[in-house]
Amino acid sequence: MVTDLQIARKVVSLNPATGEILRQFDAATDTDVYAAVADARAAQPAWNALGVRKRVSILREFQRLLHEKKSEVAALITREAGKPMVEALLTEVMVVLDATRFCVENAFDFLREQPVTHGNLAMKTKSGRILREPHGVIGIISPWNYPFSIPATESLSALVTGNAVVLKPSELTSLNALQLASLLHQAGVPKDIFQVVVGDGSAGSALLHAPIDKLVFTGSVGTGKRIAQVAAARLLPVVLELGGKDPMLVLGDADVDVASSGAVWGSFVNCGQACLSVERCYVHRSLYAAFLNACVKKTKCLRVGDGMDPETEIGPLIDERQLRNVEMHVEDARAQGARVLTGGKRLPQLGPNFYAPTVLADVSHAMHIMREETFGPVLPVMPFDTDDEAIRLANDSAYGLAASIWTQDRARGEALARRIHAGTVMVNDAVACFGISEAPHSGVKASGMGRTHGRFGMEEMVRIKYVDSDRLPGLK
Numbered sequence: 001m002v003t004d005l006q007i008a009r010k011v012v013s014l015n016p017a018t019g020e021i022l023r024q025f026d027a028a029t030d031t032d033v034y035a036a037v038a039d040a041r042a043a044q045p046a047w048n049a050l051g052v053r054k055r056v057s058i059l060r061e062f063q064r065l066l067h068e069k070k071s072e073v074a075a076l077i078t079r080e081a082g083k084p085m086v087e088a089l090l091t092e093v094m095v096v097l098d099a100t101r102f103c104v105e106n107a108f109d110f111l112r113e114q115p116v117t118h119g120n121l122a123m124k125t126k127s128g129r130i131l132r133e134p135h136g137v138i139g140i141i142s143p144w145n146y147p148f149s150i151p152a153t154e155s156l157s158a159l160v161t162g163n164a165v166v167l168k169p170s171e172l173t174s175l176n177a178l179q180l181a182s183l184l185h186q187a188g189v190p191k192d193i194f195q196v197v198v199g200d201g202s203a204g205s206a207l208l209h210a211p212i213d214k215l216v217f218t219g220s221v222g223t224g225k226r227i228a229q230v231a232a233a234r235l236l237p238v239v240l241e242l243g244g245k246d247p248m249l250v251l252g253d254a255d256v257d258v259a260s261s262g263a264v265w266g267s268f269v270n271c272g273q274a275c276l277s278v279e280r281c282y283v284h285r286s287l288y289a290a291f292l293n294a295c296v297k298k299t300k301c302l303r304v305g306d307g308m309d310p311e312t313e314i315g316p317l318i319d320e321r322q323l324r325n326v327e328m329h330v331e332d333a334r335a336q337g338a339r340v341l342t343g344g345k346r347l348p349q350l351g352p353n354f355y356a357p358t359v360l361a362d363v364s365h366a367m368h369i370m371r372e373e374t375f376g377p378v379l380p381v382m383p384f385d386t387d388d389e390a391i392r393l394a395n396d397s398a399y400g401l402a403a404s405i406w407t408q409d410r411a412r413g414e415a416l417a418r419r420i421h422a423g424t425v426m427v428n429d430a431v432a433c434f435g436i437s438e439a440p441h442s443g444v445k446a447s448g449m450g451r452t453h454g455r456f457g458m459e460e461m462v463r464i465k466y467v468d469s470d471r472l473p474g475l476k
């Protein structure tokens, strides 16, 4: 039901490094959102009927265009989301180029009908097959932290499997979603098959209530829970990719130089605003002091600034609200006895949303910094004595998105990986799994349900239909 008063709300796109207004939009009303879904529904059968070969050729053209315009695309990501341009290229544009490659290479085989052999002899006169059919209209609601790669990777697997998409991007990064739409449309995706509705949470709520067939949501746990309640009432299938509090375990046999570089990169990439960021670090007591020294030394060298400056390694946080959350976590830790070894303060001389990359020692699980998502440039480090203790600490969390284990013994790392409650565990790596197109991306516990990326991500975009036919005597 359409419930709003049709008063256009404003959505403002800002440069987080400078506060400059990039553009203002009238937010989509409920009526606009419902109209987008109706148009998508009307257009979807023809898109499905085009067939996978034609859709794949359109995706190939998208890939070509994105490659050609990669610098332009990366520059807009930097201007609207703050991350350094080289990072925008690596963690957004290249991720999407490769996700397109994955769809192009795999969609045909994925959608092929699958004959089913019946083991039961009493059923031998019947033959069955599995069909993978698109849901119809997929709603996608996305966050601001990867404003291009998250909606793009999800949309590509929805589109190639024959769905229409209505995307409600974060109100902080509307321009990047519109840039994605423009590239898809130029490549040949019909306008009604991929639409963007700009707006805040109320536009997202309208999309959730509109007659979509499935919702793929990426965002915070709080919003995810609200969405799950509404979806449950109407039995709308949902994928929820939510927050994380990813642990990093540095075992006693780890190389301190390698592990400290991993920690600094894993905590500060995208200014710590990655769902897969290293959010808490546990180090074997024998390495604790050396590891902290190495992290502090490397952190002090980082160049913080406007992402458009090629010298910059760490950009700003997205906004004041995010900055306050980081400050609150650091102040709570400090008040409870944590030592701030470097950072721990705003950098107002650089612009409105800058915070110094921070390393904390002597933290504990009584502190917010070890229990709640910080989503900022903070590396809190705590010692442990045994592998069992490290696993217990890693699993002592409401979240379960990803984790990393650092060791010179891969077999030991992989054995411990099996004991961690998480959607992904990386051995001697952090964050990077998001860029592996074949790898499923998902969380357990409060980090969500369902998955995106790879073949499992494609499975979320289709309905499984079983067709059975009996070879009745006398029939062909």
Ligand code: NAD
Binding pocket: 141, 142, 143, 144, 145, 146, 150, 168, 169, 170, 171, 199, 200, 201, 202, 203, 204, 205, 208, 218, 219, 220, 221, 222, 223, 224, 226, 227, 241, 242, 243, 244, 274, 275, 373, 375, 401, 441, 443, 447, 448
């Ligand atoms: P958020 O939950 O505030 O917003 C996410 C999206 O939901 C936005 O588009 C927002 O407008 C919309 N929204 C807000 N209220 C809504 C409502 N009631 N109904 C429908 N839509 C609504 O999250 P955020 O601050 O944009 O993103 C940061 C969070 O996203 C972090 O917790 C981060 O860990 C998480 N995240 C998770 C993944 C993952 O893959 N698991 C990836 C990136 C970010």
